[in-house]
Amino acid sequence: MSDGNARTGRRPGQSSTREAILDAARVRFAEVGFELASIRSIATAASVDPALVHHYYGTKRELFAAALELPFDPQVVLEQLAATPLDQLGETIVRAVVGLWDSPIGTPVIAAFRSQLGSTDPALARTFILDIVLKEIRPKVDSPPGTGAKRSVLAASQLAGLMVTRKLLRIEPIASMPVEELAALVGPTLQRYFTGDLP
Amino acid sequence: MSDGNARTGRRPGQSSTREAILDAARVRFAEVGFELASIRSIATAASVDPALVHHYYGTKRELFAAALELPFDPQVVLEQLAATPLDQLGETIVRAVVGLWDSPIGTPVIAAFRSQLGSTDPALARTFILDIVLKEIRPKVDSPPGTGAKRSVLAASQLAGLMVTRKLLRIEPIASMPVEELAALVGPTLQRYFTGDLP
Numbered sequence: 351m352s353d354g355n356a357r358t359g360r361r362p363g364q365s366s367t368r369e370a371i372l373d374a375a376r377v378r379f380a381e382v383g384f385e386l387a388s389i390r391s392i393a394t395a396a397s398v399d400p401a402l403v404h405h406y407y408g409t410k411r412e413l414f415a416a417a418l419e420l421p422f423d424p425q426v427v428l429e430q431l432a433a434t435p436l437d438q439l440g441e442t443i444v445r446a447v448v449g450l451w452d453s454p455i456g457t458p459v460i461a462a463f464r465s466q467l468g469s470t471d472p473a474l475a476r477t478f479i480l481d482i483v484l485k486e487i488r489p490k491v492d493s494p495p496g497t498g499a500k501r502s503v504l505a506a507s508q509l510a511g512l513m514v515t516r517k518l519l520r521i522e523p524i525a526s527m528p529v530e531e532l533a534a535l536v537g538p539t540l541q542r543y544f545t546g547d548l549p
Numbered sequence: 550m551s552d553g554n555a556r557t558g559r560r561p562g563q564s565s566t567r568e569a570i571l572d573a574a575r576v577r578f579a580e581v582g583f584e585l586a587s588i589r590s591i592a593t594a595a596s597v598d599p600a601l602v603h604h605y606y607g608t609k610r611e612l613f614a615a616a617l618e619l620p621f622d623p624q625v626v627l628e629q630l631a632a633t634p635l636d637q638l639g640e641t642i643v644r645a646v647v648g649l650w651d652s653p654i655g656t657p658v659i660a661a662f663r664s665q666l667g668s669t670d671p672a673l674a675r676t677f678i679l680d681i682v683l684k685e686i687r688p689k690v691d692s693p694p695g696t697g698a699k700r701s702v703l704a705a706s707q708l709a710g711l712m713v714t715r716k717l718l719r720i721e722p723i724a725s726m727p728v729e730e731l732a733a734l735v736g737p738t739l740q741r742y743f744t745g746d747l748p
Binding site for chain 1: 706721
């Protein structure tokens with residue numbers, strides 16, 4: 351999310367091509383969302399061959415993670431959650447997500463969200479949440495049919511608020527609460543959103 | 550939260566004194582919090598008489614609202630909540646807070662939080678939440694004794710996440726959900742944090 355031009359320390363030739371791809375990817379993902387942004391259209395915007403995009407960044411999801419400057423492929427975390435029984439989804443997600451934020455790779459994740467939340471057009475973060483994070487969860491919690499979007503975004507709202515209070519504003523006692531305690535306190539909120547009887 | 554020097558359109562003499570007071574207030578509130586920041590110390594930092602601070606900005610709480618560029622005195626909203634029965638606090642707060650964000654005076658409130666969340670030192674927002682917003686609620690929900698801080702900050706985390714999803718990232722269906730539906734969905738979360746049996 352930072353301006354690629356502000357970086358230093360890489361060899362100019364290859365690095366400027368890589369940055370041109372990332373810049374084109376950020377614009378495209380923000381404009382049309384994850385699903386509709388094709389590697390081909392991003393390559394065209396960056397004036398490179400699509401094969402080079404794959405060579406540098408792998409899959410479209412990995413490119414998206416790189417565009418957001420995430421130091422990992424979110425798919426790996428999401429696949430762990432896919433194996434979780436529905437009635438344990440709330441606590442499991444709080445534990446996994448907060449554990450990720452608290453880990454060394456959490457620092458750039460927090461920084462990316464800080465930058466997006468401070469922006470007046472946070473389309474990348476919206477795309478990331480809707481098309482990557484919630485995509486796997488939405489169909490799992492779509493009962494009765496049609497409620498999956500509402501249920502998953504409500505859960506996302508509580509998680510976003512945890513990030514704000516724990517990592518951005520650092521408000522105690524949430525800021526330094528053990529992950530297990532937080533999972534026990536907040537997990538039931540997500541569980542109700544996922545599987546509870548909602549009005 | 551914006552840099553006073555960037556403003557235009559006011560008469561230079563009086564406006565620069567008013568801005569000097571606001572700048573001093575922002576620094577002081579961020580440094581020592583709302584309770585410990587005295588009008589006297591803010592006046593000294595701005596090189597003006599304390600009476601002038603009162604003349605321009607009224608009470609310390611009103612000065613804080615002005616420093617955060619809030620277009621209202623939060624105390625007025627908080628006093629409405631003080632009259633609410635404890636078992637209706639969850640839904641009532643969601644309705645009041647979201648109603649405020651959606652109203653014309655919500656725009657500068659959202660802008661102030663956007664600016665603070667994007668900052669690496671969001672001390673003003675932390676002070677505002679801890680010393681103003683949660684101060685009245687904390688003792689009301691302190692049962693069993695000692696749990697008030699945890700209960701009120703958990704509720705703040707869900708409200709912060711609502712602001713992020715509804716107003717900053719504007720993720721549907723939360724972004725355009727009617728306030729009453731949001732109150733019915735999210736009110737029970739706050740109610741559990743306030744008065745439920747927590748682990």
